[in-house]
Amino acid sequence: MLSCPNKVLTALAVSLLCLIFFTPVNASAFSEGQAQLQFSDARGVDVAPGVLLSTRASMQITGLINQVQVTQVFVNRHPFAVNAQYLFPLPSESAVHAMTMKVGERTIVGKIAEKQQAERQYRAAQRAGKRAALVKQQRANMFSSRVANLGPGERVEITLSYQEMIRFRDAELSVRLPMTFTPRYHPRSYAVEELRATANATNNGAQGWLAPKFVEQLAQQQDFIDSSREPLLQLDIEIDFGLQLEQIRTPHYQAQVSNLDFGRYRVQLRDDAMNRDFVLRAKVSPSQQAQAAFFRQTAQSGDYGLLMLLPPSDQFSAQQRLARELIFVIDSSGSMHGSSMDAAKQALFYALDNLDENDSFNIIDFDSSARLFRPQAVAANAFNRADAERFVYQLQADGGTEMAQALDLALDGKTHPNYVRQVVFLTDGSVGNEQALFDLVQRQLVDNRLFTVGIGSAPNGYFMRRAAHVGRGSYTFISDGNEVKTQMQDLFERLQNPALRDVRLSAARAKELSYWPQPLPDLYFGEPLMVAIKLAPQQQDMYIDANTQHGPLRLTMPMHETGQTYPHSEAIARLWARQQIASLLLYNPAEAVRPQVLDLALKHQLLSPFTAFIAVEEVATSTVAQHKEQVANNVASGQRVQRFAQTDGQSLWHLLLGALLMLSTAAWLRRERRQAHG
Template identity: 40%
Template structure:
């Protein structure tokens, strides 16, 4: 009897392990497992389509117009259709698309999403070449093309506008060349959320991925520049008067990380206020940038809550970056500060249940605890956010939450609602980690958390980025900001954030009439603050109408995330997008060649073209090589056989 009691728990453990291994082996082959393999009759893997991407920037002041050309080549013997998840910068206002086939140039139409899909499917059935661009989730767009003949190349050309970032005296732009695999959350997702509609497919780490990218930038900053640089790629830059031409040093690069370009103006030309305007179709649009005054105020004691994402998608270089970022933050704490640290993956694991005083002993223990953290499991972010925002700092303290993550979640709406409900007196500062962090989620979390995001793409820039963030957090914010716009103005963001030293206020507005001046008000640590903004002779700029529309759509989607009325908000988003000719969650661009090219009896093969796994990332969600699947299945069978033999012996 004693022997039975001893063996049955072991038997249960063996059977459970066997079931787990079988489940892993089965799940590894599901769509989105990180690999795409087509086989010929001899069983050899091959790729039948390839994709090249050319990106051309035209930067003018704080606005950039971008053209993206994607060439789909069918190198196989069958008619082909393919689709591809295209990451674009957060806030990109995608307004035009065309399909080029030889000498033919077919311009896309903007339609409601369901109508565009029907047009595409009808063209597919009719044997007509067609292309479709639709929003998938966050900053991901699905590009689809159909009826590409064997040996044929078709080119999809899309155009969008984006704002240039300005912070701490420097300008920058970022183009995401790939994305971190999104985790489908169990907690924090909301019923009816869109999620990732298209399977996430990535090339094998050791494979030669069929994607190559070329990037060129024509830069007219509007002010003299000290330097132009890229922390992400080797570039060649040439100066032509006030204009700079920038291109990648290499003719083509593997798209495994975000492209980042920075330019530094001469110190004496750094503007405290810059304004831009556009008059189009009788409408007046403006964008203003305003820097808060620099002030050296007494440092307030802080309660710093550090949250680190240790999910599987943070494996490799990302977890090293995250650990180093938190270690640097801990090293900057001073006597009188308070702090706590927590990790999360599939579960939440806090270092302490509540914040403690930043004594040398406590800091040493916390830094050792952070140093041993490893990446594994899922990305269940909701418990971590709830834990981080639940506390309250003592009187006289500022409470700041630093949240280090790659943002690899499929739909953040529920998380945004949680931040709105529980923020209290905390401020949330997401830190984007990895070669291709989910900038859209990080910016949304910062906007709802009344903080700012920091993106760290490699260890070489970690110290500089973290020290810059911590230095900003040491200075009092400009709070309670408002702009005295004339009546009838529609300006975004509607809820203006707190500002820290070096962070600008960027607002896009649609005005009822031309306006000479507006007033900006705010509260410094010790006094009220007001500054005039001259709009009588602003710099003319293009694209403000679409950037304003994109900002309005983002505001309406924030209202959806906060639980707003779905039908009314959906219709407002749709109407705004259709009027501005923009791709949105509910509108798409579709182009169809009216001449049929594939006969009804010719087979059509579908292929999803893989993205490249971000550099330094060694984990794809549910990714398991085929050889490992086989060994897991064999091991599971051996464990099951051993369990059966042990049970038989016990029964004897």
């Protein structure tokens, strides 16, 4: 009888030992996991991250154009040579027109070449032990740079020059410089070819696609390698707008703004947070606002003009208010989790509060599948709005981004003679199949209008702009809750006022004008027309035609007197070419327009899906690198790195521990009782 409690005690001791023994074992596995994160690629195949990268950007905003130089400084802290690569975003409309590589004191000017040819040159240089740099466009707003044979301790600088039209709307100019990506979701219906390309994006050689590699604490990781490194981002902006600006703001970044002279400003920024888009906004006082501006210049390939025109505001007023049906589409996929989802919900609450009693509305929520708030649009009465608020309130951000289903539901492909049907689409646009979605929008638009609202700290700006262009609406960005009110107010102003439709340009006594983008977007209240035109040698007056609520509108641009000469030669020609490339690729299959795009890109020295910049050293002075390393991107603010699900369970431990405790205490109690009785 005595052996029974002994057994129990032994079991108890064993279970305690188990606990004590197993816990530290697991803790060490834990710290190994941490260590892996810091010192090597998670798979343990790559070398440790020892390549530092910092970015310097300088912008000159002159008139309507922003000229930007972005310098990426690669420093190799490894004791051996590496091939470094980096994936980075640029504004989707940027025209990248020059690249240089600086090794020590030598500067090598990069050349534009057909992409495959450039890749071959790069690989040959890599094998020969020459330092080389290759810059490619991987997606419309995703670019990659590669540096071959970066020796130990060496520093190579790649400088890219690009230009873009500044965005001008509601008497506010804005400039955006994206810093990182929101991971893309590749849906089920994704074309097989692209999927293969993505699946094989295992970062091999010059040919393979790169997949972005994300870390959560980029600055800390780099501090770990070199605590006296340069800040990750140094940005210098010079603004020479010729007009007095009010409130230059840089939300989320602490920038120094100084006013140099009348209409001239300098903005400086040193920062380590590469986790959200840099945005600069500045107001032009309404009294100063010009209704039109025209710049012209003579480039090598002829004369070009850049026109900005703000249609008179009375053209937007309606004689009679048409009834509206508003369809709100909200993205509740996993990538929206956190602050993005909160901002999207707030925007929707704002919209619901500001609906007119006479309007009708519906809500579509989508992640892996799409759900309707009501089967049909319902009247915007107090009851339905309250119900809709509950519907929005309970939305959870999880699942995939099956955007096609939602667009298919939202754009009904019908005409609506008695009312205006507007679709407001709130998303971060983290999709990889943009072109398929643009095709869908174009097919099912008919007289619907699509307004995109880009949500989050690093939304897919390319998707927002192009979807709105194809959807004949306009686009807005909301980075977090603080911006909801102002941005939604502007959006509602555009939704409420009828647009100028079918905007066209023509010239007196001439064949068709060559102007881009084409077709021109519909113009909403507060938005100017921005168009680049190739001018004839003796350009006659130009006419701008549009359809308004009141009937056709014709504005005349007299050519003999207007036109300031734009200082940067080739700048407008490049914009013209870049807009043409964008329009060609947007409305045609890529392979069909390849020769045209390639020709334009080579002629105007532009980076495109079919061209790349390559710079190679004359002589081989480095050792052939055996390792490669991709510089990581910081995760966008409010996002987390994509992970496998948490699937550890302690149920067996609970069973074991529970059984041991119960058995041992039961046995002890029994023995006590027996002793008490005995």
